[in-house]
Amino acid sequence: MTDRLITHLRHVDLAVPDFDKQREFYTNLWGLTQVAEDNGIAFLAAEGSPEQYIVRLRKDAEKRLDLISYGAHDRAAVDTLAEQLAADGVQLVHEPRDVDTPGGGYGFRFFDGDGRTIEVSSDVETRQHRKIEEKESIPVRISHVVVNSANPEATRDWYEKHLSFALSDALTLPHLGDLMYFMRCNPQHHSMAIARGPHTSLHHVSFEMRGVDEYMRGSGRLLRAGVTKVWGPGRHMAGNNTFSYFLDPHGNTIEYTTELELLEEDHWHPSHYDVTNPETQDQWGTANPFNELVAKESYNDVDRGCFVAPPV
Structure with a gap:
């Protein structure tokens, strides 16, 4: 490692x-x-x-x-x-x-x-935090971030070379190649992932819930409030985590998840999962199909901040 x-x-x-x-x-x-x-x-x-x-x-x-x-x-x-x-x-x-x-x-x-x-x-000061209780359907922490890249292979190489990220798994489409690379900087299956998209943009930000019950309760709260659901609820193959994707008011995709896999890094070998297998995207079979509309939302708007640092 x-x-x-x-x-x-x-x-x-x-x-x-x-x-x-x-x-x-x-x-x-x-x-x-x-x-x-x-x-x-x-x-x-x-x-x-x-x-x-x-x-x-x-x-x-x-x-x-x-x-x-x-x-x-x-x-x-x-x-x-x-x-x-x-x-x-x-x-x-x-x-x-x-x-x-x-x-x-x-x-x-x-x-x-x-x-x-x-x-x-x-050396950032630790914030006073608390244990999230049973049935408390709020995020425990940030889980991971996924970005879109028009050249995901080059982006993957960049993160491996410069920041020592490692490939955990990939999603692939036969005859077309890899669609997403799951990258880790610690034993968590992925802290970031790189998706193939038409432009550089934010794909989604994921938030870890206490457990499956809290994840479902949070998903239900958003549905009852009329928040647009993009995809879910389901459980991915790569990372073995649950997923429910929603849109925030500005069209960014955000996710509730839980139970993201922790790896034995010294013994881990990446798999390339075929997305034409329905279980690759959703082991449970409970999510709406991943179709062009879901993909379009995940592409997001072209990021206007490329090579332009934020003012603060």
């Missing part, structure tokens, strides 16, 4: 035109807690997570993915990674420095191969 400098996914930051509507959705319906606000920026935490926040919302005229943030072991790991990326010609947004968002810390930002802004930080 490779010694990695990155440890885990911290948060995903979104810019949206209708800030108040988006914030109300993520707090009152999705189940996150606002812990701080600063001039059109809201920091939203999961009650079960030690992370200061797992979603940041920023008011902007254009919808975009601001950044994806990962944790590192310590300041030395941050410095080492920054030096390695700069030596490899990766464009840094800024050098390692003190972080001024909730919880502080030490980190830097850079562009990945598709132009997304990535942040890596360490």
Whole structure:
């Protein structure tokens, strides 16, 4: 197993035109807690997570993915990674420095191969969190993020080379090739995945629930509230996790999940799952079919933030 400098996914930051509507959705319906606000920026935490926040919302005229943030072991790991990326010609947004968002810390930002802004930080203060109780249908933590790429093979290679992510599994379509790569930075089956799409964009953000009952209760709450369901409920083959996908008010796909597989990394060998097998997409057979409409929603809008760092 490779010694990695990155440890885990911290948060995903979104810019949206209708800030108040988006914030109300993520707090009152999705189940996150606002812990701080600063001039059109809201920091939203999961009650079960030690992370200061797992979603940041920023008011902007254009919808975009601001950044994806990962944790590192310590300041030395941050410095080492920054030096390695700069030596490899990766464009840094800024050098390692003190972080001024909730919880502080030490980190830097850079562009990945598709132009997304990535942040890596360490020494962020742990947030006081709590155990999520039985039947409490709110997210425990952020699970993973999936991105679209017009060249997923190159994006996969980039993350393997520069950030030491490893391939866990892939989805493939016979005679056409691979459709999605599930990538890990720790024993969790995937902290990110790379999907083949027509353009660079956010595919979906996934949130871990306490268990299957809480996952179903949360899914039901959204359905009763009239939130658009994209796909689910079901259980994937790759990762063996449950899924229910919904649209937030700005058309981003977000997921409730639970029971994502933990791997014995030293003994794991990736599989390429054929998506023409119905059980690959949904072992249970309870989800609506994955069709062109589902795929279209997951493509999302073209990301306007490629190689343009967010202002904050």
